[in-house]
Amino acid sequence: MTEEQDFHWEEIAGKLHRELNIDEEGEFIREMDDRARQVEFEKAQVIHDQLAEIGLITVEARDHSWERVENGIKPDRLNWLKVFVKYAAIIIAAFFSGSMIKSFTTADKEVLYSEIRAPHGQMSKVVLPDGTKIWLNSGTTIKYPDRFTEEKREVTISGEAYFEVAKMDHKPFLVTTKDLVVEVFGTSFNVSAYIDDDATSVTLVEGKVEIIGTDGKTSARLNPGQLAVKNKKESTISIHNVETSFYKAWIEGRIYFDDQPLNQIAIKLERWFNVNIEFANDNLKSYKFTGTILKNKPLDQIMQALELLAPIRFKHQVNTTGKDKITIYKRT
Numbered sequence: 001m002t003e004e005q006d007f008h009w010e011e012i013a014g015k016l017h018r019e020l021n022i023d024e025e026g027e028f029i030r031e032m033d034d035r036a037r038q039v040e041f042e043k044a045q046v047i048h049d050q051l052a053e054i055g056l057i058t059v060e061a062r063d064h065s066w067e068r069v070e071n072g073i074k075p076d077r078l079n080w081l082k083v084f085v086k087y088a089a090i091i092i093a094a095f096f097s098g099s100m101i102k103s104f105t106t107a108d109k110e111v112l113y114s115e116i117r118a119p120h121g122q123m124s125k126v127v128l129p130d131g132t133k134i135w136l137n138s139g140t141t142i143k144y145p146d147r148f149t150e151e152k153r154e155v156t157i158s159g160e161a162y163f164e165v166a167k168m169d170h171k172p173f174l175v176t177t178k179d180l181v182v183e184v185f186g187t188s189f190n191v192s193a194y195i196d197d198d199a200t201s202v203t204l205v206e207g208k209v210e211i212i213g214t215d216g217k218t219s220a221r222l223n224p225g226q227l228a229v230k231n232k233k234e235s236t237i238s239i240h241n242v243e244t245s246f247y248k249a250w251i252e253g254r255i256y257f258d259d260q261p262l263n264q265i266a267i268k269l270e271r272w273f274n275v276n277i278e279f280a281n282d283n284l285k286s287y288k289f290t291g292t293i294l295k296n297k298p299l300d301q302i303m304q305a306l307e308l309l310a311p312i313r314f315k316h317q318v319n320t321t322g323k324d325k326i327t328i329y330k331r332t
Contacts (some may be wrong), residue, residue, distance in 0.1 A: 158193060179200045183209065281330055
């Protein structure tokens with residue numbers, strides 16, 4: 001086995017045992033774009049779950065870890081391990097190097113949850129064990145279990161995320177927000193459910209989804225090219241035909257606005273650039289814009305472009321100990 005392969009399996013072991021740091025987590029997510037890597041991880045997940053039934057295993061040196069594991073396992077539990085000996089040996093070795101002692105025992109196979117947050121000014125990508133890919137927009141949090149049940153796959157989000165769900169007809173995929181539950185089977189769609197927004201929305205790119213209000217009283221089914229919006233103060237869900245590319249443009253670093261007021265644009269800019277935006281006059285919030293903003297452009301350049309389209313001006317105050325502040329004034 002090469003050093004590169006060995007490092008890859010150590011990354012898998014680190015993921016399974018929640019010991020990756022932020023940089024290692026990012027590298028692992030990028031590796032999961034490779035289908036072969038996904039298959040390896042899924043096999044490793046099976047081994048990890050089965051090892052939880054074996055009991056406490058301790059070793060003093062990596063070179064002898066697998067031998068000690070074999071000697072410590074009851075004969076009737078060894079057969080299934082031999083089938084995956086290559087995978088299990090690597091997983092165990094990665095965690096039994098040096099003087100490390102690790103237990104694979106859980107009292108009742110309790111389901112553990114991971115929570116990942118994309119900070120303001122950043123985006124993240126998550127690949128779940130079933131192959132589902134999820135992009136997290138700035139200021140978004142996702143929570144998901146280390147393994148799914150036999151009946152369903154369920155995640156919870158706050159913020160905005162774009163999903164490419166792995167198709168499993170027998171096991172629906174559920175996305176839970178504060179106001180809606182989205183049920184899918186194999187679909188690409190966008191969910192926007194920021195806590196401080198007035199509405200929660202779902203945009204279907206392909207496949208099929210059913211939307212259920214968390215109150216259990218509202219529901220809707222979407223066709224590709226449709227947007228569902230639920231105002232947080234209302235019980236109904238409205239459906240609109242839209243150009244879906246606009247609602248996934250943020251994945252490619254673009255924000256699209258279609259006749260949106262400046263205060264809503266300001267909220268998105270705050271998330272993307274991790275700044276605070278204030279209005280010197282509330283009347284300025286109602287100016288509407290249609291167009292596209294590129295995230296890789298400097299914020300000041302974006303604000304200058306907005307100045308050309310409306311009677312406004314801005315002031316950028318740099319804060320070395322916290323968020324910068326942008327103040328929008330009426331141009332005189």
